[in-house]
Amino acid sequence: MAPDASPVLRVEHLTMRFGGLVAVDDLSFDVRRGAITALIGPNGAGKTTVFNCITGFYRPTEGRLALHRGDAAVWNALADLTDSGKRGVVRPDGALFLLERMPDYLVARQARVARTFQNIRLFSGMTVLENLLVAQHNRLMLASGYTFLGVLGFPSYAAAERAALDKARFWLDRFALTERADDPAGELPYGAQRRLEVARAMCTEPVLLCLDEPAAGLNPRESAELNELLLRIRDEHNVSILLIEHDMSVVMNISDHIVVLDYGVKIADGAPEAVRNDDKVIAAYLGVADEDVAQAEASVGL
Amino acid sequence: MAAGAQDGRVQDLRVDALGAVRDAGFTGIVTFGLLLPLIGFETVTNINDQLVLATRWPLLAAAVVIAAAGRFVYSFAVDPWIASRRAQRPAQPTPAWRYYFKKWFVPFAIGFVIAYPAIVILTVGWSGALRWVDNFGIQILIYMMLGWGLNIVVGLAGLLDLGYVAFYAVGAYSYALLAKNFGLSFWVLLPLAGILSSFWGILLGFPVLRLRGDYLAIVTLAFGEIIRLVIINWTALTNGYAGITGIPRPTFFGIPFNADDNGFAAVFGLEFSPLYRVLFLYYVILALGLLTCFVTMRLRRLPVGRAWEALREDQIACRSLGINTTNTKLTAFAMGAMFAGFAGSFFAAREAFISPESFTFIESATVLSIVVLGGMGSQIGVAIAAIVMIGGTEILRQLAFLKEIFGPTFDPTQYRMLLFGLAMVLIMIWRPRGLISTRDPSVFLKQRKEISVDLVKEGHG
Numbered sequence: 001m002a003p004d005a006s007p008v009l010r011v012e013h014l015t016m017r018f019g020g021l022v023a024v025d026d027l028s029f030d031v032r033r034g035a036i037t038a039l040i041g042p043n044g045a046g047k048t049t050v051f052n053c054i055t056g057f058y059r060p061t062e063g064r065l066a067l068h069r070g071d072a073a074v075w076n077a078l079a080d081l082t083d084s085g086k087r088g089v090v091r092p093d094g095a096l097f098l099l100e101r102m103p104d105y106l107v108a109r110q111a112r113v114a115r116t117f118q119n120i121r122l123f124s125g126m127t128v129l130e131n132l133l134v135a136q137h138n139r140l141m142l143a144s145g146y147t148f149l150g151v152l153g154f155p156s157y158a159a160a161e162r163a164a165l166d167k168a169r170f171w172l173d174r175f176a177l178t179e180r181a182d183d184p185a186g187e188l189p190y191g192a193q194r195r196l197e198v199a200r201a202m203c204t205e206p207v208l209l210c211l212d213e214p215a216a217g218l219n220p221r222e223s224a225e226l227n228e229l230l231l232r233i234r235d236e237h238n239v240s241i242l243l244i245e246h247d248m249s250v251v252m253n254i255s256d257h258i259v260v261l262d263y264g265v266k267i268a269d270g271a272p273e274a275v276r277n278d279d280k281v282i283a284a285y286l287g288v289a290d291e292d293v294a295q296a297e298a299s300v301g302l
Numbered sequence: 303m304a305a306g307a308q309d310g311r312v313q314d315l316r317v318d319a320l321g322a323v324r325d326a327g328f329t330g331i332v333t334f335g336l337l338l339p340l341i342g343f344e345t346v347t348n349i350n351d352q353l354v355l356a357t358r359w360p361l362l363a364a365a366v367v368i369a370a371a372g373r374f375v376y377s378f379a380v381d382p383w384i385a386s387r388r389a390q391r392p393a394q395p396t397p398a399w400r401y402y403f404k405k406w407f408v409p410f411a412i413g414f415v416i417a418y419p420a421i422v423i424l425t426v427g428w429s430g431a432l433r434w435v436d437n438f439g440i441q442i443l444i445y446m447m448l449g450w451g452l453n454i455v456v457g458l459a460g461l462l463d464l465g466y467v468a469f470y471a472v473g474a475y476s477y478a479l480l481a482k483n484f485g486l487s488f489w490v491l492l493p494l495a496g497i498l499s500s501f502w503g504i505l506l507g508f509p510v511l512r513l514r515g516d517y518l519a520i521v522t523l524a525f526g527e528i529i530r531l532v533i534i535n536w537t538a539l540t541n542g543y544a545g546i547t548g549i550p551r552p553t554f555f556g557i558p559f560n561a562d563d564n565g566f567a568a569v570f571g572l573e574f575s576p577l578y579r580v581l582f583l584y585y586v587i588l589a590l591g592l593l594t595c596f597v598t599m600r601l602r603r604l605p606v607g608r609a610w611e612a613l614r615e616d617q618i619a620c621r622s623l624g625i626n627t628t629n630t631k632l633t634a635f636a637m638g639a640m641f642a643g644f645a646g647s648f649f650a651a652r653e654a655f656i657s658p659e660s661f662t663f664i665e666s667a668t669v670l671s672i673v674v675l676g677g678m679g680s681q682i683g684v685a686i687a688a689i690v691m692i693g694g695t696e697i698l699r700q701l702a703f704l705k706e707i708f709g710p711t712f713d714p715t716q717y718r719m720l721l722f723g724l725a726m727v728l729i730m731i732w733r734p735r736g737l738i739s740t741r742d743p744s745v746f747l748k749q750r751k752e753i754s755v756d757l758v759k760e761g762h763g
Contacts, residue, residue: 055622109624117622123615125758126608127743127751133605134612135623140605147633150604151597157604169747181747186757204623 006072008033008208008240009054009099014063016049016264023049025264027063031208036234036241038251041261042284047244048118050261051210053100054242055115056107060100067111069207070094109138114206116197118213118244124186128177128196131185132168135203140164171199175229191222195229202233209233211243215250223247227254252276260284322378330370337365408682415443415588419581428577436580437696440587440652444645446688447591449672450598450681451641456670457679458598458607459634460614460761461511462519465526466669468506469499469639471533471661473646478546478656479539488552488651492644499643500636502529507635511628526666534658545657552651554582583652590648594641595681601637603744610634611679611744614761668692671722675729677736678760686737694721 007030016024024046031037039047052058054065066078074094081089081096088097088110097111107113123131133140143160144150150157172178175195180188185196194214201209214230215223231254233239245251251258251272258275260268262284268275275281342362348354414421422434448470455463476495480486486494510521533540540546551559559566559579566582567574601607609630612620617627650656672691676683698721701714733739740752 057618057621104621105624105626108622115622117619121616121619121622123612123619125615125741125753125755126611127746127753129745129747130608130611130743133745134608134620134625137605137609137612137623137625141609144604144606147601147604147606150606151600165745165747172747178747182743182749182751184753184757200623 006033006068006075007031008068009242010064010066010068011050011054012064012066014050014053014065015061016046016053016058017061023264024053024060024261027261027264027266029259029266029269031240031242032257033240034234034238035256036230036243036254037257037259038255039242039244039259039261040246040251041267044263045261046264047261048212049264051115051212051242051244054107055113055210056099056102056104063100065099067097067099067113067208068094069112108204112205112207113210114201114204114208115210116194116201116212116214118216120190120193120197122185122193122197122200125184127182128172128185128188129165129168129181131196131200132171132203133164135200136164136167167203171202174232175199191218194218194222195226198226198229202237202239206239209239209241211241211245213244213246215245215247218247220249223250226250230254318378318382322374325377326370326374329373330366333366333369334362337362341365411685412592415439419584423577428575432577432580435577435584437699438693439584440580441696442689442692443584443587443591444649445669445672445692446685447587447594447645448642448669449676449684449688450591450594451638451645452669452673453638453676453679453681453684454598454601454610454641455634455638456673457677457684458602458614459610459631460759461631461634462515462522462761463635463638464519464523464663464666464670465506465529466522466638466642467661467663467665468526468529469503469642470646470649470665471529471658472499472502472639473643474650474656474661475533475540475546475646476643477647477650478549481550481651482546482548485550488550488647492647495647496640496643499646500640503636503639504632507632511631511635523663523666526663530658530661533661540658543658545655545659546650547655549650549654549656551579551654552583552586583648587645587648587652590644594644595685599681606630606633608744615759671726675726675736677733677738677755679741679758680736680738683736683738690725691722694725 009031011030012028014024014027015022027046027050029037039050041047049058053060053063064082066075066081068075070091071093074089074091074096077089077091077096081098086098087101087106088095090110095111097107099107099111099113102111108115123134126134140157140160141147144157145154169178169181172181175198177188177192177196177199180192185193188196194217198209198211198214201211211230215226218226227250230241230243234241243250243255255272258268258270258272259266260275260278260281262280267280267284268278270278341358344356344358345353346356418439419431419435422439423431426434448466452463452466455461455466473495476498477488477491480491480494481488506522506525510518510525513521534542536542553559554566557564557566557569559576559582561574562568565574566572566578572578602611609620609625610633612623612625613627613630613634620627620630649660653660668691672687673684675691676685676687695715695718698714698718704714705712729737735755739755741755741758743750743753
């Protein structure tokens with residue numbers, strides 16, 4: 001199904017406890033390379049917790065989150081890497097990172113995992129263009145000689161800034177935001193803010209793009225446009241996408257693979273058609289008739 | 303029909319008047335309650351040298367009547383008038399003069415500050431110029447520079463720092479001690495003081511910057527006090543409360559400003575005047591201030607400056623984009639501290655005497671209020687606020703003629719804090735986000751549009 005057999009992210013035995021509450025319980029799944037993987041489940045199922053673990057905002061209680069890029073052979077280094085206690089290995093033919101060992105900003109910077117947020121987090125007092133330049137901070141910082149050369153006005157920085165502006169322009173164009181480039185992000189309509197957040201994440205040149213409910217609050221036309229955009233990102237930029245979504249029109253139309261969570265436990269994992277017809281999934285979303293409760297509980301292991 | 307309309311209008315007027323009377327009555331009651339202990343009673347020493355309570359009912363009554371009458375006029379006449387004017391005024395496009403004003407204001411301002419000493423000398427003569435250049439010019443420029451430095455921390459990075467004066471003190475004591483003990487020159491020590499200050503900024507920043515919002519403010523306040531207390535108590539090094547005297551003054555490339563044969567005046571064949579040193583110091587602090595402003599404006603257009611502003615807007619989003627927020631905060635802290643260090647070493651060189659008295663919390667508060675009044679993040683706003691706040695204080699000192707009106711015991715400087723408070727309240731009502739309440743984008747694609755400050759966040763550490 002996926003164009004490439006090796007996964008980009010392998011989540012193994014991920015467990016996250018908050019005191020006595022087990023938000024995610026022994027979750028394992030793969031995010032396939034060059035594919036769109038959807039993480040769905042009822043409210044409170046632990047989807048955003050999984051996201052926060054992957055992107056380094058939470059440190060998981062248990063589990064291994066291995067992110068890979070480059071040649072599939074790099075996966076062979078996983079066991080050694082796990083034993084070594086290091087955060088990752090970077091080799092000429094690829095790289096492998098253990099995300100559970102990395103702080104959030106390094107997950108973004110080194111492992112190149114970008115994310116968006118359920119409640120949009122833009123730099124609202126900065127322009128749309130500035131938002132996209134902040135996303136390219138690390139490369140520009142290097143080009144400005146950690147500010148020292150930049151203050152003195154070295155030409156290398158000017159060139160890097162031009163390149164950054166070109167990239168920003170490309171994504172503005174792709175997300176139909178060019179008209180609003182010089183407006184403050186906080187003034188954009190809601191749908192445009194959602195698009196801007198994805199564009200900003202794309203400016204970090206991610207390997208894996210994690211979208212937390214990208215279609216929330218969008219009207220049907222906007223969410224169809226978003227589907228289009230996500231498919232283009234997958235196909236033209238070879239970015240793997242992991243998304244949390246409640247809007248089934250988005251999930252079923254564009255996902256290559258769906259993982260269903262309920263109460264922190266994985267209840268289904270597979271292609272959209274298979275998941276759609278899965279009894280446990282239907283039970284989790286719609287509930288079951290009174291006479292079937294005992295049977296349903298037995299089947300999910302209660 | 304006409305009579306009916308007339309009646310209606312009279313009716314409206316009566317309702318307005320009744321409302322205004324109610325407002326006035328309420329104001330009168332509040333004023334009475336507030337001023338009863340303040341004005342109503344007075345302690346006086348009687349003929350037997352005893353302290354007795356006297357009453358001042360007429361004065362209290364006058365104050366209450368004035369407040370109530372003022373409120374009545376405001377509610378009945380001024381408020382409706384403002385409302386009707388606002389309703390009538392159509393939305394106007396930005397007038398042309400504002401465009402020209404914006405274009406020419408900065409070059410004009412820089413030209414003015416460069417020519418300022420000459421203007422002063424031409425208007426008030428050599429003897430009078432000393433006061434105007436020293437007390438006004440240099441004093442304002444020091445605070446302007448401090449304001450610009452703190453603006454990086456508070457205005458751009460959104461970190462509320464209530465202990466900024468600590469770095470000013472570090473700069474001043476670095477210069478004083480190194481110049482006195484090792485005889486190093488001002489120009490060597492100026493960068494060194496800046497480096498030492500920013501080093502202390504980083505050192506204090508590490509533990510502090512884990513905190514956010516109010517907690518950050520409180521801890522920076524405490525650090526400001528700690529530095530002052532160390533200076534007071536480490537008498538072996540700093541001479542405690544007595545301060546450091548006889549700090550070497552800066553020289554003009556090795557030529558001292560004194561009346562000797564090898565002094566500045568003699569070398570250049572001029573008649574000796576203390577004004578030369580003051581003029582030199584004025585241009586030194588002007589250059590330092592412009593450097594601060596220039597570097598800050600440059601930094602805003604560099605990735606580090608954008609990261610500061612992004613940090614003020616949303617820290618979590620910053621982290622999701624791979625920005626190390628701790629390091630970014632530290633750079634802001636260090637940069638702000640460095641400029642305070644420059645200003646501090648200049649201060650020590652100018653005064654030739656420093657003591658812990660000069661580095662109390664009120665200095666931090668003054669600089670912070672300059673930044674807040676000016677509009678957080680705005681360079682021009684900070685400059686205007688520094689002129690208003692510090693220049694205003696100095697002008698109050700110059701108003702000796704008021705003594706002839708209010709009697710010889712009247713001291714206008716005593717009313718400084720009262721006037722500050724009033725100005726602050728008015729600004730907060732009229733311009734809650736400071737004098738300049740727009741943000742200038744650091745980069746644009748087609749058109750530079752000013753951003754209303756309503757969208758800009760204030761930062762929470």
